[in-house]
Amino acid sequence: MHHNSPLPLQSSSRRVAAALVGALVLGPLVLAGPATASPQPGGSCKKAGDTYTVRGRGTLTCKKVKGKLVWTAPSGDGSSGSASAASCKPPKGLTRSASVPFGTRAPAFLVSPKNHSYGSAAAIKAKGFNAINTSILIPYNSAGDLDFSREGGKAAWLCRLGQSLGDLKKAGLVVLVEGEVQAVDNPQGTEPGPVPDAIRAKVAQGISGLMPDLAKLMEQYKVEYFAPLGESEKWLGVDLTQANYPQWAATAKQTYKGKVFAQLFTGVPGQQAFGPLGLTPNLSNLDALGIVFGDWNCSANSLAYTDAYVQAARSQGVGTILASELGGTTKPQNAAAAQACMQQVVDRYGTRQTGVLFMDNDQKMPGSQSVEGQWPETFVLSLR
Numbered sequence: 001m002h003h004n005s006p007l008p009l010q011s012s013s014r015r016v017a018a019a020l021v022g023a024l025v026l027g028p029l030v031l032a033g034p035a036t037a038s039p040q041p042g043g044s045c046k047k048a049g050d051t052y053t054v055r056g057r058g059t060l061t062c063k064k065v066k067g068k069l070v071w072t073a074p075s076g077d078g079s080s081g082s083a084s085a086a087s088c089k090p091p092k093g094l095t096r097s098a099s100v101p102f103g104t105r106a107p108a109f110l111v112s113p114k115n116h117s118y119g120s121a122a123a124i125k126a127k128g129f130n131a132i133n134t135s136i137l138i139p140y141n142s143a144g145d146l147d148f149s150r151e152g153g154k155a156a157w158l159c160r161l162g163q164s165l166g167d168l169k170k171a172g173l174v175v176l177v178e179g180e181v182q183a184v185d186n187p188q189g190t191e192p193g194p195v196p197d198a199i200r201a202k203v204a205q206g207i208s209g210l211m212p213d214l215a216k217l218m219e220q221y222k223v224e225y226f227a228p229l230g231e232s233e234k235w236l237g238v239d240l241t242q243a244n245y246p247q248w249a250a251t252a253k254q255t256y257k258g259k260v261f262a263q264l265f266t267g268v269p270g271q272q273a274f275g276p277l278g279l280t281p282n283l284s285n286l287d288a289l290g291i292v293f294g295d296w297n298c299s300a301n302s303l304a305y306t307d308a309y310v311q312a313a314r315s316q317g318v319g320t321i322l323a324s325e326l327g328g329t330t331k332p333q334n335a336a337a338a339q340a341c342m343q344q345v346v347d348r349y350g351t352r353q354t355g356v357l358f359m360d361n362d363q364k365m366p367g368s369q370s371v372e373g374q375w376p377e378t379f380v381l382s383l384r
Contacts, residue, residue, distance in 0.1 A: 042152060045069050088159040091166050096222040096258055101131030101174040101355040102384045104371050105325045108362065109134040110164040116360045117372035121171035127372070128381050131174035133290075133324050133357045135230065136161055136214075138207065139184040144199030146206040147184045154210075158217055165221040175223045176290075176324060176357070178230030178263055179207070179214070195235055204240045208248065215252040224258050225288060225324075231265040233273055242282050249285035261288035263324050264309050266295075266302060275305025280312050289313040290324030291349060294359065296332035298341040303348070310349055322355035327376055329359070330367040335375055342379060352383050 045062035048069060052060040060071045104124060106116040109132060118124045124132060141147040151157035168175050181195060181203060195203050211228060218226045228248035232241040249260045264281060267273030274281045283289065289309060295302040310321055323346060332338035346352055358376040361368035371377045 043071050045071050088162060090162065090220045091170055094166075094169050094222045096224055097130075097174050099130055099174055100353065101133075101176065101224070101322070101357060102380055103129035103131035103133070103173070103357050104360040104380075105133040105327075105357045106360045107135040107180075109168075110136060110161065115362045115364065117363060117370035118360065121168045121173055123372075125171050125173060127377065128384070130172070130384075131176065131224075131355070131357060132168060133176035133178070133225075134168075135178045135180045137180050137182045138210065138229075139182055140195070140199070140203045140206065141184050142199070144195075144202030144206070146203070146210060150184060154213070158213060162217055162221055165217075165223060169221055169223075174225075175221075176225035176227075176261075177218065177223050178227040180230060181207075181235050194237070200236055200240055204236055204244050208244065208251070211248050211251040212255065215254065215256040218252070218258065219256045222258070223256075225261050225290075226252060226256055226258055227261050227263050227290065228252060230263040230290075231292070232262070234265040238272055238274060238277060238279060242279075246282050246284035253285060259287040259320065260285065261290050261320075261322075261324070262286055263290035263292055266292050266305050269301055273305075275301075275308055281309065283313055283316045283318050286313075286316075286318050288320035288322060289318050290322060291345070291351065292325045293323065293342075293345045294325070294328040296328050296334075296338040296341055298344055306345075306349070320354050321349055321351065322357075323349065323351040324355070324357055325359055326356060327359035327369055329361050329365070329369065331369045339375055339379055342376075346383065356380055356383055 046069065048062055048064055050062040052071065062069055063072050064070075065072070104116070104118065106113070106118070108115050113119050113121075118127070121132070139147050139150070146154075148154045148157045151160070165175065165177070183193075183195075186193075207229060214228070215226070228245065229235070229241075232245055236244075245262060249262075252260050262281070262283060264275075265273045267276045269276050291306060291309070293302065293306060313321055326342050326345065328338075342358075346356060358371055358380050359369065360371040360376075363370060369376070371380075
């Protein structure tokens with residue numbers, strides 16, 4: 001989700017931070033009812049019925065569980081903070097669509113849909129789109145362990161993720177989901193950044209351990225496309241991506257029957273990405289390659305890097321090449337030229353036949369390019 005010229009890269013950093021720092025990681029707590037401390041799901045409380053609002057996540061409620069007064073998670077029922085078994089069951093009748101996806105790339109939509117120009121899945125569908133590409137956030141701590149403590153535990157995290165996916169599926173959308181990593185204690189509004197070198201391998205190992213759980217969830221909710229870690233080389237480096245992504249894909253496919261894809265970080269000259277380094281990505285076990293193209297000017301470097309990715313995918317038997325993220329983070333200086341560039345990308349890689357999703361950035365970011373009511377909306381709809 002980072003793009004291909006220095007300025008958009010900086011803007012994208014701010015957009016990712018604003019959109020995703022809170023994604024599936026509880027933000028600071030804000031008092032909304034009687035309380036004397038900062039509650040955590042499963043912690044003790046004093047009076048049944050007291051509430052505490054968790055910014056961007058919902059409300060903790062003081063309830064009696066097994067004879068004890070405890071704070072329950074926003075959708076929870078027990079002392080561990082995990083959500084109830086009933087609330088974690090996928091809606092009945094979910095199916096996996098074979099439709100070509102045309103829609104929006106909205107990273108924070110699972111947690112904060114109002115950060116994007118479409119405030120609900122129903123609004124996306126009503127506009128004439130049929131798809132969304134969104135992200136989950138996998139939190140890790142300073143020791144390199146995956147850390148779901150601020151979510152009330154891994155089970156509660158997976159449950160809330162499933163509930164959000166269920167909303168998208170019930171609205172009738174084709175759903176693409178990408179993993180993303182974020183330091184659990186990273187201050188809100190800051191760049192997620194690469195994983196520190198000292199713990200990169202441990203974080204990668206944690207993702208390997210988490211993959212069966214994610215694959216099971218993606219299958220339960222009949223998600224159409226799943227990327228174990230979007231732009232993995234941006235966060236973990238090219239070396240660990242090469243070493244781990246094929247195995248993550250293989251593990252996912254043991255349970256998940258949709259399309260496993262990779263969304264590669266395009267980068268700019270000199271950056272740690274496959275294209276700038278002149279390296280060929282190992283795309284083993286993938287069903288699809290998602291193209292990221294945020295360079296409004298269609299520069300020679302951006303096209304050359306993307307050409308190399310597409311060539312690698314085709315030579316390694318990857319069956320689907322789609323535009324999973326088109327468009328820069330800030331508005332282009334020349335909208336007509338930018339639209340012509342995006343059309344060039346669609347035509348060059350044949351993605352009108354396979355799918356196009358346009359970046360819908362955080363509305364609070366200064367100068368951000370969004371989709372609803374603007375030329376990207378008309379552009380994508382014209383391709384359907």
